[in-house]
Amino acid sequence: MNIHTTPQRTPAETALIDAFSDRLSLLPGDGTVMLKRDDAIEAIKSGLPTRRIESWHYTDLRRLLTSVPDFDPAAVAKAIAPVVEGSAVLPVLNGVSSTKLPDIDGIAVQRLSEKLTDGSIAPGLDAYGADDAIGALNTAFVADGYFVDIADGTELDKPIELQNLQAGGQTHVRFSVRVGAGAKAVIVERQAGEGAALVSSVSQLLLEEGADVMWLIVQEQADTATHLAQFKAHLGKDAKLTLFVMNAGGNLVRQEVVVRTTGEGADFTLRGINLLAGDTHTDVTMVLDHAVPHTASTEVIRNVVTGRARGVFQGRINVHQYAQKTNAKMACNTLLLSDDGEFSTKPELEIFADDVVCGHGATVTEIDHSHLFYLMARGIDEKTARGLLVKAFVAEVIEELDDEAIVEALEARLDGWFVAHG
Amino acid sequence: MPAVQDTIDRVRKIDVDQYKYGFQTEIAMDKAPKGLSEDIIRFISAKKDEPSWMLEWRLEAYRRWVTLDEPKWARVHYPKIDFQDLYYYAAPKSTPGPTSLSDVDPELLRVYEKLGIPLKEQEILAGVQKTDASELEEASDNVYKSGRVAVDAVFDSVSVVTTFKKELAQAGVIFCSISEAIREHPELVKKYLGSVVPTSDNFYATLNSAVFTDGSFVFVPKGVRCPMELSTYFRMNEKNTGQFERTLIIAEEGAYVSYLEGCTAPQRDENQLHAAVVELIALDDAEIKYSTVQNWYPGDAEGKGGIYNFVTKRGDCRGHRSKISWTQVETGSAITWKYPSCILRGDDSSGEFYSIAVSNGYQQVDSGTKMIHLGKNTSSRIISKGIAAGYSQNTYRGQVSAHRKATNARNFTNCDSLLIGDQCGAHTVPYMEAKNATAQFEHEATTSKISEDQKFYVMQRGIPEEEAIALIVNGFVKDVIQQLPMEFAVEAQKLIGISLEGSVG
Numbered sequence: 001m002n003i004h005t006t007p008q009r010t011p012a013e014t015a016l017i018d019a020f021s022d023r024l025s026l027l028p029g030d031g032t033v034m035l036k037r038d039d040a041i042e043a044i045k046s047g048l049p050t051r052r053i054e055s056w057h058y059t060d061l062r063r064l065l066t067s068v069p070d071f072d073p074a075a076v077a078k079a080i081a082p083v084v085e086g087s088a089v090l091p092v093l094n095g096v097s098s099t100k101l102p103d104i105d106g107i108a109v110q111r112l113s114e115k116l117t118d119g120s121i122a123p124g125l126d127a128y129g130a131d132d133a134i135g136a137l138n139t140a141f142v143a144d145g146y147f148v149d150i151a152d153g154t155e156l157d158k159p160i161e162l163q164n165l166q167a168g169g170q171t172h173v174r175f176s177v178r179v180g181a182g183a184k185a186v187i188v189e190r191q192a193g194e195g196a197a198l199v200s201s202v203s204q205l206l207l208e209e210g211a212d213v214m215w216l217i218v219q220e221q222a223d224t225a226t227h228l229a230q231f232k233a234h235l236g237k238d239a240k241l242t243l244f245v246m247n248a249g250g251n252l253v254r255q256e257v258v259v260r261t262t263g264e265g266a267d268f269t270l271r272g273i274n275l276l277a278g279d280t281h282t283d284v285t286m287v288l289d290h291a292v293p294h295t296a297s298t299e300v301i302r303n304v305v306t307g308r309a310r311g312v313f314q315g316r317i318n319v320h321q322y323a324q325k326t327n328a329k330m331a332c333n334t335l336l337l338s339d340d341g342e343f344s345t346k347p348e349l350e351i352f353a354d355d356v357v358c359g360h361g362a363t364v365t366e367i368d369h370s371h372l373f374y375l376m377a378r379g380i381d382e383k384t385a386r387g388l389l390v391k392a393f394v395a396e397v398i399e400e401l402d403d404e405a406i407v408e409a410l411e412a413r414l415d416g417w418f419v420a421h422g
Numbered sequence: 423m424p425a426v427q428d429t430i431d432r433v434r435k436i437d438v439d440q441y442k443y444g445f446q447t448e449i450a451m452d453k454a455p456k457g458l459s460e461d462i463i464r465f466i467s468a469k470k471d472e473p474s475w476m477l478e479w480r481l482e483a484y485r486r487w488v489t490l491d492e493p494k495w496a497r498v499h500y501p502k503i504d505f506q507d508l509y510y511y512a513a514p515k516s517t518p519g520p521t522s523l524s525d526v527d528p529e530l531l532r533v534y535e536k537l538g539i540p541l542k543e544q545e546i547l548a549g550v551q552k553t554d555a556s557e558l559e560e561a562s563d564n565v566y567k568s569g570r571v572a573v574d575a576v577f578d579s580v581s582v583v584t585t586f587k588k589e590l591a592q593a594g595v596i597f598c599s600i601s602e603a604i605r606e607h608p609e610l611v612k613k614y615l616g617s618v619v620p621t622s623d624n625f626y627a628t629l630n631s632a633v634f635t636d637g638s639f640v641f642v643p644k645g646v647r648c649p650m651e652l653s654t655y656f657r658m659n660e661k662n663t664g665q666f667e668r669t670l671i672i673a674e675e676g677a678y679v680s681y682l683e684g685c686t687a688p689q690r691d692e693n694q695l696h697a698a699v700v701e702l703i704a705l706d707d708a709e710i711k712y713s714t715v716q717n718w719y720p721g722d723a724e725g726k727g728g729i730y731n732f733v734t735k736r737g738d739c740r741g742h743r744s745k746i747s748w749t750q751v752e753t754g755s756a757i758t759w760k761y762p763s764c765i766l767r768g769d770d771s772s773g774e775f776y777s778i779a780v781s782n783g784y785q786q787v788d789s790g791t792k793m794i795h796l797g798k799n800t801s802s803r804i805i806s807k808g809i810a811a812g813y814s815q816n817t818y819r820g821q822v823s824a825h826r827k828a829t830n831a832r833n834f835t836n837c838d839s840l841l842i843g844d845q846c847g848a849h850t851v852p853y854m855e856a857k858n859a860t861a862q863f864e865h866e867a868t869t870s871k872i873s874e875d876q877k878f879y880v881m882q883r884g885i886p887e888e889e890a891i892a893l894i895v896n897g898f899v900k901d902v903i904q905q906l907p908m909e910f911a912v913e914a915q916k917l918i919g920i921s922l923e924g925s926v927g
Contacts, residue, residue: 337859
């Protein structure tokens with residue numbers, strides 16, 4: 001370890017750097033935005049993160065990202081039906097947003113390319129840390145997406161679905177959402193597509209005082225795709241965010257969740273399901289900052305690992321010095337169903353305040369034999385019994401969401417995965 | 423929940439300002455020139471009368487070390503260490519290789535007397551030598567009752583004396599300084615040295631391999647239960663010296679040994695470096711218990727001075743059904759960087775790690791363990807209690823991994839920490855890596871998971887919940903501390919009363 005080396009650029013790094021100079025003239029943005037793009041590509045030039053970078057310990061991006069597809073202007077991604085029927089859909093097809101924007105009371109939607117061109121999105125393009133490789137990649141290349149502003153006090157009765165769909169090549173998309181004071185909304189972030197695509201997607205969410213949002217990330221990329229995503233949220237006073245993440249696809253997936261409570265009384269809930277199959281690598285990394293007193297968070301992650309899949313969950317809860325009375329709980333449970341699969345977890349707590357209640361738990365295990373016996377003793381064959389137990393293990397997390405339409409829609413996605421992966 | 427007053431008071435009692443081992447002693451010393459180079463290594467090797475293979479081994483490590491960078495991943499911050507500004511060899515001037523206590527500088531013996539460690543056994547030892555054979559036999563029957571402990575005392579760079587050697591030899595146990603072992607038992611040293619912590623292991627282990635000056639060597643042959651507790655007492659005295667000791671413990675098939683380690687250092691404004699390597703090897707059915715009371719000088723209340731403690735400790739459960747147990751009570755050092763680990767190689771082997779780490783003042787602790795499950799049906803257990811006060815940072819960093827062939831690997835990890843005051847930090851960084859479907863890992867970091875049954879039992883008898891929890895936790899801690907001999911456990915005992923109410927993960 002620690003031997004001095006001068007790393008050579010990998011083919012993927014070279015491809016990204018070359019792609020940047022090729023695309024530069026096509027990328028929208030005013031002076032400030034372009035400067036940020038330059039900074040971002042510099043960060044990539046200094047190398048993709050390796051396992052030496054603590055936050056990338058289990059996902060050595062430099063080694064795992066073996067190839068980078070070219071941009072494919074000919075690719076045509078098809079729009080798909082929303083997860084929840086009747087949602088207002090905002091599609092981004094192969095990295096291009098729609099010119100047809102929905103007209104809903106209390107919601108202002110703008111194409112992100114416009115916000116890049118006029119530079120008004122520039123402050124949001126900063127990386128959040130030196131190890132923010134996804135942020136850097138996205139900032140360098142992002143060309144489109146949506147900016148959604150939900151006015152104060154608006155209560156939406158139907159979800160908004162942000163779709164990021166591709167059919168190969170590279171897409172770099174950003175969604176920026178502000179939810180006004182006291183507003184209430186359900187937002188679905190849909191990540192899907194086909195082909196060996198490289199996708200970077202960054203979602204930014206700002207919750208004003210008392211806003212209440214349920215945000216669902218449904219990731220069902222093709223098993224050839226590289227999906228690098230980031231979700232960043234700021235929670236104002238008494239704001240409530242329930243984030244649900246479902247990973248059920250992709251070849252190399254990293255979903256980062258970066259949440260900061262900036263107002264007292266903020267409440268954050270994360271529920272995650274990782275369904276891993278084939279020879280894939282999926283990483284969910286969360287950094288949660290409790291920056292002010294009296295905030296709460298709970299995180300529950302359930303993972304099912306089959307085939308030769310490798311899964312990672314890293315969760316870091318930072319409780320800042322003045323964030324007294326923080327209540328934070330994190331659990332990560334994994335069912336490891338195959339001898340070739342692996343799961344690594346690192347639930348971290350960094351606590352600088354003394355009057356807090358924080359805890360975390362993590363388990364890795366196979367199916368409980370007594371449970372299996374119980375079902376089989378009642379005449380259920382082993383395969384069905386296993387299926388029932390695995391489904392119950394993950395469905396528990398979905399059932400907690402208190403919206404029937406959403407629970408049903410997500411369970412349908414879950415069933416779809418179980419049918420496809422036995 | 424904030425910590426209760428009682429706990430705060432108890433922690434204050436072991437505050438940095440009250441470091442009572444901070445005295446220094448004027449003893450004529452024999453020192454190598456400052457700095458590190460191949461010549462210094464040759465000097466050390468020559469001083470120790472080492473065979474040429476040992477020198478080669480050291481030089482190889484040194485050449486590797488030169489190419490390495492200091493590790494930066496731990497949550498500790500300190501100014502860069504100038505490795506050329508240290509003395510790598512400092513030994514009390516004394517007759518070469520003291521064989522009995524009468525050869526030892528009386529000033530030195532007074533140091534140990536002051537520290538209250540059982541070198542006092544010199545008298546017992548002398549008595550033993552004079553007794554006839556029957557009395558001797560009786561003595562060995564009573565070893566557990568009398569609670570005698572054989573001690574290897576390491577003063578700065580060298581081992582000054584080892585007690586009870588003769589009695590141990592009767593049982594077939596070899597207990598001596600490592601330098602002596604290199605001379606007297608080269609076949610054993612050659613076979614085992616570096617087989618658990620290779621010279622290429624990490625920056626500090628490599629440095630240690632190049633410059634280690636002394637340490638203890640224990641060999642317990644097949645089927646022998648070591649008749650008494652063995653211990654080493656480390657004392658750093660000289661200014662600007664680094665202490666690099668190396669301990670090697672081998673328990674052959676079916677053997678058992680319990681080993682204790684204690685450390686203190688004088689109060690100085692400069693930081694001193696301590697980089698030790700400990701290797702444990704347990705063959706089939708063997709058991710090694712290794713306990714540490716680490717009380718190096720932690721620096722003053724402003725964070726000035728103190729020991730930088732960078733230690734690599736690793737046990738190898740090489741044989742089937744072998745067991746290695748680490749117990750540590752960490753109260754000293756300005757910086758602690760220490761991860762006693764177990765490699766569970768043999769089938770049905772088990773590893774344990776019990777730790778109480780108390781940090782105060784400006785101390786920084788980054789400690790934990792690694793349990794590497796390689797064999798079948800291996801199990802490990804990690805219990806870590808961290809208590810941070812003052813401006814200190816206390817990190818638990820532990821790894822549990824099950825490799826592909828480690829069927830039925832089991833782990834239970836519990837780490838709790840307690841913060842006293844709002845200027846300190848407590849951190850938990852557990853790594854769990856499972857590559858086998860039959861592995862069962864549990865990690866928890868909450869106090870509420872104390873057995874409900876036990877709690878109910880105690881509470882049913884009219885004891886309030888908080889006291890009930892304290893009682894249960896203390897009961898466990900006591901178990902650990904009672905393993906240590908009284909003389910070593912003075913500091914540790916003060917921790918017994920510390921309850922973990924108001925703990926955070």
